[in-house]
Amino acid sequence: MLVSHCSKARLSKTALTGVAIFVSSALSINTAHAAGYQIAFDSASGLGRAYAGEAAIGDTAAAMGRNPAIMTLFERAEFSGALVYFDADIDVVGASDTQSSSDTVPSNVVPASYYVQPLSEKLAVGLGIYSNYGLATELKDGFASPDIAGETSLLSVNINPAIAYQITPMVSLGAGVSLIYATGEVKRENLLSWEGDDVAFGWNIGSLVTLDENNRFGLAYRAGVDVNLEGDFTDHTPGLVAVPGGGTVSSSSTVPLPATAEFSGFHQLNDNIAIHYSALWTQWSDYTEFKATGSGCSVTGGICFLKPESYDDSWRWAIGTTYQLNEAVKLRAGFALDEKAGETTLSVPDQDAYWYSAGINYVHDANWSFDAGLAYMDRSDETFTETSLFAGSNEYETKGYLIIAGVQANYRF
Template sequence: MSRKITLTAVAVTAALMSVNVNAAGFQVNEHSASGLGRAFSGEAAVADNASVLARNPAAMTLFKTAEFSGAISIVDPDIDVEDNDFGQTAKDVAPLGIVPAGYYIHPINDRFAVGLAMFSNYGVATEYPADFNAGSSAGETSLITLNFNPNIAYRINEHFSIGGGVSLVYGDAELTRFLGSMAAAVDGGKPSDKSIKMEGDTTGWGWNVGALYEINDDHRFGLSYRSQVDLDFDGDFTDYTGLITGAANNTVPGSLSVVLPAIAEFSGYHALNSQWAIHYGIQWIQYSKFEELRGTGDQCTYNGQAGVCLLKDEDYDDNSRYSIGATYILNPTWTLRAGFAFDEQAGKSTLSIPDTDRYWYSAGATYTYSPKMTFDVGLTYLDGKEATFTEDGSSFTSTGGAIISAAQINYKF
């Protein structure tokens, strides 16, 4: 049975070789509908339902009874990439995506609580036309990751709590690239002919820690850190043209190592009175760890480099995301919220990732069905700054944004 070189290299090839629309780099922020409605401001401190587990395990000590939260987010992007020199535009390259998440928190006593989170921190899906001129850097890419994250929290005193957990990250990915403008280098080749393909799944381990400081019931601060996850792949590399392995339609053993960046977050929450609260946050992502995508194999030679199947250098820096929002309790049945966020560009714009600054405009609501059951909805318009860049001697421009919607159920046991 052949092995497949799995691509959370799509976490990079998706990152690297395609467009991600809902966050800078290839990060996924869609962890809850309640969070979406406030542009994910104050997420490590608000703790209005069990979805806080995605951001700060220490906040579990705020829960007096067991609680479950389940959410579905729908990302509907509209991204176009124009080849300014060739006069060709790839329209709507990012298909609609669905992001599920689930959380359960169980207080053991007044000091200890445990919980389980299942969500995603990274993922992407893009589909360029098969005959796109830049098909060797575009094509079709799909990455799905799921983080299984058990946690424990401990209340040290009435003001300070700590928490931590481990993560088993599962990734499933598929990558197809086409010849595009490279067709002239292949006898009888057409731009829509495949050049390489990678697919498969893998797992990797990580960890997370958090702290919560409560001034009182109305004012608190949260701080959390989620480690990088190292994904190591051994599998197969398929070369359709023979330009890399020396034989067309050739499959050879290959290996690949990928780092998913670490994430740190600081949040604040302040209830101003019985109806109004404000919340804010700063998130830092260690994208500087993401330096290149390098696939290796004894039978590969890429651009004269023996033992290399695929290589793409990246120019990434650590980036930040800033958010602020407000919550208004209209009455015992309805709670309203809104937020704004600025998501800073993480990497130099390339055809792989025409990364850019992004602006989040969000609103949402909670409907209290009963003392035990509530429902959340959230809606965000994400506006991406237009980016023009040069790669391989050609000029490209990316434009567009996304509509993100989400629904969530919360139940107290």
């Protein structure tokens, strides 16, 4: 189904779960999303410019997560660790109180870490631990359409070693492999629950074209991956949903983590001002349904639950600027349009998102620097209709915004 379908292998889930818990400490599998279930926050340095120019700038080690070829820009080893907090206020409004729910996306913290190690003037390696995809929505208890709305979550943790080589003074290439741990969970009040996890492999490549010290372009591609989340499905009814007599059976659900491609540019206009921009494409057309299957779900022919989805490939457009205030301080600003990828639903309230960002970089000394970013994500009002077995067809409106704040520490060895 994917243009680039990566192989999967079952590894030690105990060890990988430990890594996932460390990387996503305090997350409780709650994440915010941009288009679809894509995670928008992978650094605080990028947050301050609305992630404009991420595949070309290379100002902190976090850049290797977007484009591994950028690692050839580094003359010293560098570590970057980021924490990004978001406070979401996204509501679903229906015809009555029982068809409405507030704060449907939980607020939380998204961590990420990166390390770049130059091996020579032309060769560098690195490691990133972060997330590209995740989702959490929670509708209130007692919502009148429990078969189509409740709690839905997806978490993926990407462990991404990479290598980069400068072919010529103008062109660098980079490549990485990804070890991905993913887990998902669905709860529908008094009806069903499901959870599963998987380990998969993926890959990414990138290129960097440096015209001169003031102008460069980056192009990066990350292959799509299908994660096959295996776990347990529970029918809480006396066999009305899927399992004869109710109970718990084994099941699996294949969820695509779509391919992405990003083009970025960076231009230092003078000693003080730079501009940068990005166009990010995501292959959301691969996401056609949310389904779990298992032989124990014999009431419905092996389908434990099924929800068709209507998604198209989407784009994210971003532009930003950096101003060198003095030797120690850089100021950043950015704007982005994050196009919605699919039809809005109660479980995935997809919306167009408009980013307004500002940030700062402070160089403490030759080794330490710090970044902070703040963004307001204005999500468009969307009206949609969904049909429930319990409440029939109803029209809903989803609306809201996110406040996003991030901090990051960078250390050069």
